[in-house]
Amino acid sequence: METLLFTRLLSIPAAAATLDVDRRTVYRFIAAGELPVVDLITGPGRSRVRVPEGGLHEFINRRAVTPATVRH
Numbered sequence: 001m002e003t004l005l006f007t008r009l010l011s012i013p014a015a016a017a018t019l020d021v022d023r024r025t026v027y028r029f030i031a032a033g034e035l036p037v038v039d040l041i042t043g044p045g046r047s048r049v050r051v052p053e054g055g056l057h058e059f060i061n062r063r064a065v066t067p068a069t070v071r072h
Helices: 012-019 023-031 053-063
Strands: 038-043 046-052
Touching (some): 046 053
């Protein structure tokens, strides 16, 4: 796993807004292992996840398609 130093961390709503999807969709991408997260443990039994900006860019690049393969 790559070391993520000095990267901007996005909240789930911010990542969802960037992708123009619902936040539940972002959680599905995370659960499927397609989108990396950083878990900021905020107390016993509590966590708050953030999406590294670089990971979000990589996710977008992996899903980019050429115009000939765009689905309608």
